[in-house]
Amino acid sequence: MKRYFQNKSLLNLVFTFLGGVLLLFIIAPLAGMYLNTSFNSVHNAVGSEEVQASVWLSLWTSMAGTILFSFFAIPLAYLLARKNFPFKSLVNGIVDIPIIIPHSAAGIAVLGIITRDSFLGRAGELFGIKFVGNPAGIILAMAFVSIPFLINAARDGFAAVPERLEKIALTLDASPTRVFFTISLPLAWRSILSGFILMWARGMSEFGAVIIIAYNPKTAPVLIFERFTSYGLKYSVPVAVVFVTVCLIIFVTLRLIKKKN
Amino acid sequence: MLVVDNISLKAGNFELKNINFRVDKGDYFVILGISGVGKSLLLESIAGLTKISSGEIILRGRKISDEKIQRRNISIVYQDADLFPHLTVFENIAYPLHSRKEKNIKEKVLTAAEQTGIADKLERIPETLSGGEYQRVALARSLASGNDIFLLDEPLSSLDSKSKNELRVLLRKLNRNGITIIHVTHDYEEAVSLANKIGIMEKGEIVHVASPEEIFKHPKSEFVAQFIGIKNFLRGELKALRESDLKEFSIDGIKIFSLTDAGDGEAFLLIQPDEISISNSVESGSARNHFKGKITDIARAKIGIEVTVDIGCELISLISIDAMNSLELKIGKEVWINFKASSCKIYN
Structure with a gap:
């Protein structure tokens, strides 16, 4: 028995060490970035209109994409969780494609459907919407690469709602629409919110797909890249620090709100 | 409907x-x-x-x-x-x-x-x-x-x-x-x-x-x-008794005492066969129910013997082979059956 516990604590020690190394791998570069940046340079970056505009652009375009595409993602997630239909596995696979392909390739693919020659590009022009080099295009690029996070989280959330509750609601004279909005959606809400946060986060930090659709206006990741290639590490780090800080504040706050609920 | x-x-x-x-x-x-x-x-x-x-x-x-x-x-x-x-x-x-x-x-x-x-x-x-x-x-x-x-x-x-x-x-x-x-x-x-x-x-x-x-x-x-x-499942009427904690369950003129908190009126009575004992003469003891009747059937059960006794209605008692031999039980013999009021389960 004693030996068992000794073995167990040894295992815990090894796992704690390995886990610690991994955490260090995540924290160390970020900590290094913060420690090697002077307060003045960060202060200057915060005051820069260009930096402010890029951070704001990243935040709102990603949020807009998340909200817009949630109207499509949530119904699809519900169908994937609740219904059986031909080629369901294929549909599940398609949903994950944006995760596995290079994001620059994703950008090129999205570009293909929004140029002036494409149907979407022509349709957009009719309503005065340009995609290429425009926030509308940035929204599409961000949504393309981040939508799997929302769909997958929402699908898991709906799947975890006991189907029996939905059926009982039907026996209580509720229409399927009422059942969806009063039972399925509220009970899956925590998972959907997680997916929402993940999609927003993934979207705003997207670089590869966005730079192909729109170099200008510059989102924060594009601005960081531009400062790095044009002026070097010293000029890009303060912008990175500002953007990472904004992201961290938002996500820690959202996680706390979610935990409280 | x-x-x-x-x-x-x-x-x-x-x-x-x-x-x-x-x-x-x-x-x-x-x-x-x-x-x-x-x-x-x-x-x-x-x-x-x-x-x-x-x-x-x-x-x-x-x-x-x-x-x-x-x-x-x-x-x-x-x-x-x-x-x-x-x-x-x-x-x-x-x-x-x-x-x-x-x-x-x-x-x-x-x-x-x-x-x-x-x-x-x-x-x-x-x-x-x-x-x-x-x-x-x-x-x-x-x-x-x-x-x-x-x-x-x-x-x-x-x-x-x-x-x-x-x-x-x-x-x-x-x-x-x-x-x-x-x-x-x-x-x-x-x-x-x-x-x-x-x-x-x-x-x-x-x-x-x-x-x-x-x-x-x-x-x-x-x-x-x-x-x-x-085995012993009867439908009858339950009635409270004055100055007693017992209730009386009546079926075809037979009155069985039961210790229950069930309400008066139509009720079902259930007695497990192993709660009923058989004797050749009336027993004295804590059991409140004693009835004289005639054995109508004796059958081997999974464990022991099931003896059916007609007391006006049929009740089945589960006893050991040893008890059956010592009491010299056989079909047609008159015996007494005894069971406690608390062994009578009443449902209504």
Whole structure:
């Protein structure tokens, strides 16, 4: 028995060490970035209109994409969780494609459907919407690469709602629409919110797909890249620090709100 | 009111085969069967939660087998986990009223909650309720739905005995007030205490439908007899005695003393055969019941011997072979049977 516990604590020690190394791998570069940046340079970056505009652009375009595409993602997630239909596995696979392909390739693919020659590009022009080099295009690029996070989280959330509750609601004279909005959606809400946060986060930090659709206006990741290639590490780090800080504040706050609920 | 006509279906490991029965308005129909025979599946198929593959379900003369769940006007209450966990008790009960866009919702919720005794729990959320309260809310919600036929899937199984008794009283009250109930259970005591009609379910089939008395006194199959395991089951009248804690159960002029808290009126009496002793002369002791009778049958049981004695009604006693030999028992011999008032279980 004693030996068992000794073995167990040894295992815990090894796992704690390995886990610690991994955490260090995540924290160390970020900590290094913060420690090697002077307060003045960060202060200057915060005051820069260009930096402010890029951070704001990243935040709102990603949020807009998340909200817009949630109207499509949530119904699809519900169908994937609740219904059986031909080629369901294929549909599940398609949903994950944006995760596995290079994001620059994703950008090129999205570009293909929004140029002036494409149907979407022509349709957009009719309503005065340009995609290429425009926030509308940035929204599409961000949504393309981040939508799997929302769909997958929402699908898991709906799947975890006991189907029996939905059926009982039907026996209580509720229409399927009422059942969806009063039972399925509220009970899956925590998972959907997680997916929402993940999609927003993934979207705003997207670089590869966005730079192909729109170099200008510059989102924060594009601005960081531009400062790095044009002026070097010293000029890009303060912008990175500002953007990472904004992201961290938002996500820690959202996680706390979610935990409280 | 409800006719289940030859329905069959297969779902996972469960199968229903050619199920037939009829439930009239005001019936309390209990479907009794061991776990895994498809009782819940049967209820779900009536409510429309599971589709049947053949046969018909007819409610008030209308074929509902192909109707959508929400058009069947049947409520279902499960053993647990059927309240909406994110809604308060009030919101749960109001749910069907909102679905139908009714007026005076507050008043109607209160009426249903008062009928089921949970009017003081309306602001609670389901996870804070006790087992008994939880089931009462589920019943209140079914009442608010306006449906007059309830399907109950083992509603008492997860309750302690006090809550069980209280809920039985409530179920009987709802039934008396006009709610037709189909209740599935594996517990014969539940069936005896609630049903006016019992269906025995075995391997996906209903093998016997009859009154509780008929089912327990004349089980149609070996399975029913074994499953129920009831030998001495009598229907009679229960009456309190003056200046005594005992009650008197009368059947065909025979008066049996019982120690029970059951109410007066029509009742069922159940005595386990191993609670009855046999003697050649009247015994003195704590037993309150002594009857002289004639042995009509002696049969070998799984363990020991079952001796049937006619005392005006037939009672079966389970004794050892050793006791039978020493008392020199044989068919036709007159003997005394003795049992305690506390061994008489009364259901009404």
